[in-house]
Amino acid sequence: xxxxxxxxxxxxxxxxxxGKSMEIYRYxxxxxxxxxxxxxxxxxxxxxxxxxxxxxxxxxxMLNLDILGYIDHNITVNIIQKGEIVEKMALHLPKEIKNxxxxxxxxxxxxxxQELPHIFVLADEVKEIYRCKYCEEKYSKKASHDK
Amino acid sequence: xxxxxxxxxxxxxxxxxxxxxADDIEREPGKYAHMCAGKKLATCxxxxxxxxxxxxxxxxxxxxxxxxxxxxxxxxxxxxxxSVADTTRVICCFADICAMRHPKEGAAYVAASRSSIPIxxxxxGGHQHPTQTLTDLMTIHALKGRLGNFTIGLCGDLKxxxxxxxxxxxLVRYExxxxxxxxxxxxxxxxxxIEMLKEKEIPYEEVINLESCIPQLDLxxxxxxxxxxxxxxxxxxxxxxxxxxxxxxxxLAKQDCLVLHPLPRVxxxxxxxxxxxxxxxxxxxxxxxxxxxxxxxxxxxxx
Numbered sequence: 001x002x003x004x005x006x007x008x009x010x011x012x013x014x015x016x017x018x019g020k021s022m023e024i025y026r027y028x029x030x031x032x033x034x035x036x037x038x039x040x041x042x043x044x045x046x047x048x049x050x051x052x053x054x055x056x057x058x059x060x061x062m063l064n065l066d067i068l069g070y071i072d073h074n075i076t077v078n079i080i081q082k083g084e085i086v087e088k089m090a091l092h093l094p095k096e097i098k099n100x101x102x103x104x105x106x107x108x109x110x111x112x113x114q115e116l117p118h119i120f121v122l123a124d125e126v127k128e129i130y131r132c133k134y135c136e137e138k139y140s141k142k143a144s145h146d147k
Numbered sequence: 148x149x150x151x152x153x154x155x156x157x158x159x160x161x162x163x164x165x166x167x168x169a170d171d172i173e174r175e176p177g178k179y180a181h182m183c184a185g186k187k188l189a190t191c192x193x194x195x196x197x198x199x200x201x202x203x204x205x206x207x208x209x210x211x212x213x214x215x216x217x218x219x220x221x222x223x224x225x226x227x228x229x230s231v232a233d234t235t236r237v238i239c240c241f242a243d244i245c246a247m248r249h250p251k252e253g254a255a256y257v258a259a260s261r262s263s264i265p266i267x268x269x270x271x272g273g274h275q276h277p278t279q280t281l282t283d284l285m286t287i288h289a290l291k292g293r294l295g296n297f298t299i300g301l302c303g304d305l306k307x308x309x310x311x312x313x314x315x316x317x318l319v320r321y322e323x324x325x326x327x328x329x330x331x332x333x334x335x336x337x338x339x340x341i342e343m344l345k346e347k348e349i350p351y352e353e354v355i356n357l358e359s360c361i362p363q364l365d366l367x368x369x370x371x372x373x374x375x376x377x378x379x380x381x382x383x384x385x386x387x388x389x390x391x392x393x394x395x396x397x398x399l400a401k402q403d404c405l406v407l408h409p410l411p412r413v414x415x416x417x418x419x420x421x422x423x424x425x426x427x428x429x430x431x432x433x434x435x436x437x438x439x440x441x442x443x444x445x446x447x448x449x450x
Contacts (some may be wrong), residue, residue: 107272109251113230116257134253135274 021052183212190216295321303370
């Protein structure tokens with residue numbers, strides 16, 4: 001099996017659904033960071049059979065982790081300091097997400113004004129419903145999973 | 148600084164103050180005739196709406212202020228591709244307050260987020276039209292003397308009618324309001340409103356027949372079936388005259404049952420009903436001016 005070394009300071013995103021790591025790489029804008037990033041695809045997992053892992057060696061404040069809660073709240077976020085796990089962060093659905101999902105309402109102002117950020121606000125945490133900040137168009141996270 | 152983007156932007160206490168101010172304006176208009184002297188209202192109408200624009204302009208002129216603006220997108224910089232955000236920044240240099248109508252939903256929110264002057268949403272597509280809701284509430288407040296403790300029937304197009312949805316959302320904040328939704332099956336009130344009423348345990352009924360429920364109503368809010376909402380002309384023709392309120396139906400209503408309509412009316416209220424004292428839809432237009440006057444004074448912090 002492929003071995004990737006320990007990191008000294010940063011975070012390890014574990015239990016990423018197999019094949020989803022590149023999506024997370026893009027959402028977290030890891031391409032813009034000048035630090036070591038390791039992406040492990042299709043690693044063996046007892047719990048998930050196959051999983052992806054991302055290791056990032058950087059100051060954790062440089063990353064907006066809220067978005068992870070939206071993408072998949074089952075991801076384990078391990079905070080690493082001096083080579084050891086010091087904290088496992090719980091993920092929640094973020095209150096607001098920007099430019100992650102796009103409003104498909106043809107009557108929404110974002111449909112004609114391209115420079116506007118697509119902002120969705122959490123309207124119902126239990127039902128995982130977001131609404132467009134401009135037109136209030138509903139976006140159900142559960143429904144999008146079911147597709 | 149406050150904007151008005153949705154009817155729920157004002158608490159019921161703030162609405163009470165607004166309606167009491169509008170009452171006072173109705174009683175003593177002279178007292179307010181110069182309150183906006185030196186102030187300018189910009190009416191930025193990206194789509195035509197004669198009634199709403201004239202109501203805003205009349206309100207500002209009644210307050211001694213001035214009006215600038217445009218009445219369709221073709222005569223604005225939008226035709227050159229200017230964004231709502233940029234137009235708003237420009238308007239802020241000219242005017243003290245702005246009423247904006249735009250065909251796209253959320254346009255007023257974009258304007259407000261970039262604005263240094265109060266923005267009033269004068270209608271953003273099928274989304275919100277808060278000053279129509281204020282007008283409806285003001286009419287009920289002025290002529291019924293209360294906002295609550297009544298049964299209101301909403302009749303016609305309850306599916307697409309944004310004035311109906313906004314009015315329901317505004318009225319659920321008051322005590323003891325019962326709703327009767329009168330519509331053909333195809334134009335029923337949307338499920339999310341029914342769910343909201345169930346959640347709040349607010350009594351409601353859905354019926355098809357107007358005659359059978361009209362005797363129990365304290366208020367009847369009629370709406371027009373809008374041709375532009377239909378993809379199929381056949382459906383529109385079939386449903387447009389589903390309800391026609393006439394003298395015979397009014398004879399079944401209570402002596403103090405008020406009939407409201409956001410206008411324009413087409414066939415859904417027979418002209419013979421206009422003579423009935425309970426038909427208050429033209430008075431409603433006048434209350435729209437009073438409440439817009441009160442709104443302008445409030446947002447400009449002149450009272």
